[in-house]
Amino acid sequence: MNTTRCVPLALAWLLAAAGCSVRLGEPGDGPGARIDPDSIPAVVPRQEPRSRHGNPDSYVVNGHRYHVRDSARGYVAEGIASWYGSKFHGRRTSSGEPYNMYELTAAHRTLPLPTYARVTNLDNGRSVVLKINDRGPFHDDRLIDLSYAAATRLGVVASGTAHVRVRALTSPGEGPVSAHAGDAGAPERPPGGTAPAPQADGRVFVQVGAFAHFANAQEMRARVLGADIRGVDVERGEAADGSRIYRVRIGPLAGNDERHDILRKLDRAGIGPARVVSE
Numbered sequence: 537m538n539t540t541r542c543v544p545l546a547l548a549w550l551l552a553a554a555g556c557s558v559r560l561g562e563p564g565d566g567p568g569a570r571i572d573p574d575s576i577p578a579v580v581p582r583q584e585p586r587s588r589h590g591n592p593d594s595y596v597v598n599g600h601r602y603h604v605r606d607s608a609r610g611y612v613a614e615g616i617a618s619w620y621g622s623k624f625h626g627r628r629t630s631s632g633e634p635y636n637m638y639e640l641t642a643a644h645r646t647l648p649l650p651t652y653a654r655v656t657n658l659d660n661g662r663s664v665v666l667k668i669n670d671r672g673p674f675h676d677d678r679l680i681d682l683s684y685a686a687a688t689r690l691g692v693v694a695s696g697t698a699h700v701r702v703r704a705l706t707s708p709g710e711g712p713v714s715a716h717a718g719d720a721g722a723p724e725r726p727p728g729g730t731a732p733a734p735q736a737d738g739r740v741f742v743q744v745g746a747f748a749h750f751a752n753a754q755e756m757r758a759r760v761l762g763a764d765i766r767g768v769d770v771e772r773g774e775a776a777d778g779s780r781i782y783r784v785r786i787g788p789l790a791g792n793d794e795r796h797d798i799l800r801k802l803d804r805a806g807i808g809p810a811r812v813v814s815e
Contacts, residue, residue, distance in 0.1 A: 567621050571638065571688045578759035579640045579665045580806050581652035581705045590630035590649040590671060597674045608651040608704035615679025617655065617700040619687035620672075629670035640689065643670035643681035644702070652705045655680065657690040657698045662751040664689045665705065689755075741787035742798050744768075744810045746775075753782035756807075760786065763805035765798055785813070 594603045605611070625637045631649040635641070642655065647668050656663040666686050673681040680702055682692060692698045744760060747753040753770045760768045768786045775781045789795050795812060802810050 577762035587631040587649040589632040611704035619682040621684040631669040637684035640666040641683045643672035739788035741785040
């Protein structure tokens with residue numbers, strides 16, 4: 537578990553004055569209530585202005601000067617992730633937002649605040665999209681500090697640290713479906729955002745994605761549940777080339793009214809593309 541957020545008190549005051557809040561480390565940081573990884577609402581990247589706090593041109597911690605990047609565009613890095621939990625829950629982050637250990641957030645030393653990023657645990661293949669809204673960790677061997685929720689999703693809580701890849705998401709449409717190499721991709725939605733009618737009689741489903749990795753399918757399932765849609769499952773199958781695939785489907789559905797209601801909810805939540813399938 538994370539014990540890396542220690543800086544002298546005088547430095548903390550200087551950083552706070554510069555708009556870069558840094559919490560003092562204390563022993564005993566740990567998890568809060570146990571979280572079901574599938575119940576954690578997914579983060580959907582969106583355009584946000586730079587925070588008024590936490591974005592100085594540069595700042596100094598423990599004698600080392602860190603230069604905040606002008607942009608997150610093109611940023612990809614690999615390194616060690618740690619996590620922070622109950623000790624900091626409710627405290628102000630460097631961006632000014634309160635730290636909520638049950639949300640998918642993280643701390644980074646130099647990316648602009650906020651930055652949306654995909655973090656992949658290279659030890660187990662799990663991946664998550666999160667919002668970077670804090671500064672740290674201030675140890676040379678660490679790249680990013682994960683919230684308790686993000687560490688839970690990535691399987692880092694028990695081990696305390698993991699080897700990860702951090703990829704900034706800066707373009708519209710990047711996020712849980714399209715930003716991860718290795719996803720099988722989702723079927724395209726027809727022009728106008730309407731789903732085609734099923735071509736055969738049988739059980740009807742709305743399919744919101746098809747993935748090569750189970751963890752990414754579970755992440756999409758969590759997003760759908762977060763949009764107040766029930767009856768969503770991950771089904772294992774085979775792609776045309778015989779490779780394993782995981783389809784995220786809602787249903788079976790009772791009729792057109794239910795299908796259209798689900799498609800509207802998906803649109804409002806920014807989840808898609810989606811299509812109607814039958815079997």
